Amino acid sequence: xxxxxxxxxxxxxxxxxxxxxxxxxxxxxxxxxxxxxxxxxxxxxxxxxxxxxxxxxxxxxxxxxxxxxxxxxxxxxxxxxxxxxxxxxxxxxxxxxxxxxxxxxxxxxxxxxxxxxxxxxxxxxxxxxxxxxxxxxxxxxxxxxxxxxxxxxxxxxxxxxxxxxxxxxxxxxxxxxxxxxxxxxxxxxxxxxxxxxxxxxxxxxxxxxxxxxxxxxxxxxxxxxxxxxxxxxxxxxxxxxxxxxxxx
Amino acid sequence: xxxxxxxxxxxxxxxxxxxxxxxxxxxxxxxxxxxxxxxxxxxxxxxxxxxxxxxxxxxxxxxxxxxxxxxxxxxxxxxxxxxxxxxxxxxxxxxxxxxxxxxxxxxxxxxxxxxxxxxxxxxxxxxxxxxxxxxxxxxxxxxxxxxxxxxxxxxxxxxxxxxxxxxxxxxxxxxxxxxxxxxxxxxxxxxxxxxxxxxxxxxxxxxxxxxxxxxxxxxxxxxxxxxxxxxxxxxxxxxxxxxxxxxxxxxxxxxxxxxxxxxxxxxxxxxxxxxxxxxxxxxxxxxxxxxxxxxxxxxxxxxxxxxxxxxxxxxxxxxxxxxxxxxxxxxxxxxxxxxxxxxxxxxxxxxxxxxxxxxxxxxxxxxxxxxxxxxxxxxxxxxxxxxxxxxxxxxxxxxxxxxxx
Ligand SMILES: Nc1ncnc2c1ncn2[C@@H]1O[C@H](COP(=O)(O)OP(=O)(O)O)[C@@H](O)[C@H]1O
Ligand SMILES: [Mg+2]
Numbered sequence: 001x002x003x004x005x006x007x008x009x010x011x012x013x014x015x016x017x018x019x020x021x022x023x024x025x026x027x028x029x030x031x032x033x034x035x036x037x038x039x040x041x042x043x044x045x046x047x048x049x050x051x052x053x054x055x056x057x058x059x060x061x062x063x064x065x066x067x068x069x070x071x072x073x074x075x076x077x078x079x080x081x082x083x084x085x086x087x088x089x090x091x092x093x094x095x096x097x098x099x100x101x102x103x104x105x106x107x108x109x110x111x112x113x114x115x116x117x118x119x120x121x122x123x124x125x126x127x128x129x130x131x132x133x134x135x136x137x138x139x140x141x142x143x144x145x146x147x148x149x150x151x152x153x154x155x156x157x158x159x160x161x162x163x164x165x166x167x168x169x170x171x172x173x174x175x176x177x178x179x180x181x182x183x184x185x186x187x188x189x190x191x192x193x194x195x196x197x198x199x200x201x202x203x204x205x206x207x208x209x210x211x212x213x214x215x216x217x218x219x220x221x222x223x224x225x226x227x228x229x230x231x232x233x234x235x236x237x238x239x240x241x242x243x244x245x246x247x248x
Numbered sequence: 249x250x251x252x253x254x255x256x257x258x259x260x261x262x263x264x265x266x267x268x269x270x271x272x273x274x275x276x277x278x279x280x281x282x283x284x285x286x287x288x289x290x291x292x293x294x295x296x297x298x299x300x301x302x303x304x305x306x307x308x309x310x311x312x313x314x315x316x317x318x319x320x321x322x323x324x325x326x327x328x329x330x331x332x333x334x335x336x337x338x339x340x341x342x343x344x345x346x347x348x349x350x351x352x353x354x355x356x357x358x359x360x361x362x363x364x365x366x367x368x369x370x371x372x373x374x375x376x377x378x379x380x381x382x383x384x385x386x387x388x389x390x391x392x393x394x395x396x397x398x399x400x401x402x403x404x405x406x407x408x409x410x411x412x413x414x415x416x417x418x419x420x421x422x423x424x425x426x427x428x429x430x431x432x433x434x435x436x437x438x439x440x441x442x443x444x445x446x447x448x449x450x451x452x453x454x455x456x457x458x459x460x461x462x463x464x465x466x467x468x469x470x471x472x473x474x475x476x477x478x479x480x481x482x483x484x485x486x487x488x489x490x491x492x493x494x495x496x497x498x499x500x501x502x503x504x505x506x507x508x509x510x511x512x513x514x515x516x517x518x519x520x521x522x523x524x525x526x527x528x529x530x531x532x533x534x535x536x537x538x539x540x541x542x543x544x545x546x547x548x549x550x551x552x553x554x555x556x557x558x559x560x561x562x563x564x565x566x567x568x569x570x571x572x573x574x575x576x577x578x579x580x581x582x583x584x585x586x587x588x589x590x591x592x593x594x595x596x597x598x599x600x601x602x603x604x605x606x607x608x609x610x611x612x613x614x615x616x617x618x619x620x621x622x623x624x625x626x627x628x629x630x631x632x633x634x635x636x637x638x639x640x641x642x643x644x645x646x647x648x649x650x651x652x653x
Binding site for chain 1: 249252253256257259260542543545546547548549550551552553554556646647650651
């Protein structure tokens, strides 16, 4: 039964989590303030959260509530005004920017709403690309690419350019691409926003299977009720604050 | 893989890339061809100066070139020339008596340089005998034959077998004159040369001047290949340390300046072409970077560091430039190669060029170094053109770029 948590209760839950399970992400008092020309916008307002290995968590909230900003802070793409993000014991915002890029490449997988794939590369090359950047050997790249394309159900579209794939297929390649680097978790900002309901369901099934079978951690934002339904943890954000954190 | 991304990126906007590549191709092709053309023109001019005028090496009395005094002669020339013939790679030695004086026809008179030569020796150092357009080279006239240029013949209004009178001062400073008959008229396409140089036999000249036996003013040496010039020059110098021994670049320094100036002009020309292309390329690449803000943001998000983003744009620019550059260099090279053996006729403007001593038919001179240097310059242009767009690409903020409005 979901409970609306006040500060203290929530804090306790977190401590409990921490002591029992190994959390891979620790978020402490995370805040992002945009200095607009007239008013400053507090896009993320003092969020404390932690995520465990193998979570399948949805960040929900109305448009403008701060979901994208939160995921960007978490993914090391946007610098917080204050607070910290600790991934596997590493305070990522204390890293030098060059180190942060490498950290991102090796630890975090991204699926964006669009512009996920390099248009001039085939599906298979897109998946291989990050492993290339990581300097993985050719044999490993070859094997892993095929496995991943298989697991997103696109073993037959290895050599298609993104333009020749449907929106749903492109997002599945994006999931395979995000997994290629063997990240600790995957952040997906509204991955289904541009998809029809059938493709949405298909993509979610694939993500769910990867989560169940291979214990891949997914944190995704959405405002689609059907997507929320599949999540095993739902974090509701309003005005940059966590107002609801429900596990099921 | 970044290489292949950069290469494929070029072909995303086929029309735009084709336009840029075509512009580069045309510019470079024109640059290579023009360079080969003017180089050929200059080389031909130099070759002709060597073939018809100076040959490779000349020997004078140290004062002669300054004073042109007929008493500044080389004694014992036959002995010296005999020794020079022994030097390897020497293919011809000719001794000359040179006097600056007057020649007159029935119509008019003209100041000329009268050169007394042994025709059989002279044929081995210059090719004037092959440039005869009327009559023959010291043949057909038994007594006092003279070979004159076409330009002078026109001026004096004389033909083959016409009589001309040569007036000069002999060794005792007495004015003396001789009647000569024209045996041949030559045409070297160099009006300045043809108008002033006339050739008579060494023996006739010596008799007119009461010149010492076996002496001469000028000894001309031809070598089998211009590359041997310096080597032979050194050997000759050792043989006759008291005389002035000069090679063709020293004899006509303007030839050296001509090639040097030509090289500089052509470099400037190519650089101007590349500079014009540079701005076109920068413009194109800025458009590319602007169009791909989101994509570059995504690449940075998934792990491409600044160095890689930078090199990707640099590579793409270099590939774009190099594609045009290579097609341009090859097509320009091919065209130049063709015209190395097929003359380009400038006969439309013949008068002007011939006046300056250039051939009215130009054979291009294509050097491999030109093609290589141009290609390297194209790469350099590509790199320079890429710097600002690549810097712009780095300014991308992935979080900002990826926000979908
Ligand atoms: N670069 C920015 N500058 C100023 N305000 C911003 C910027 N990015 C986002 N915001 C503001 O921050 C708030 C949260 O935005 P966002 O994280 O995109 O929300 P969501 O993803 O939930 O729609 C919004 O009010 C938005 O206008
Ligand atoms: Mg958003």
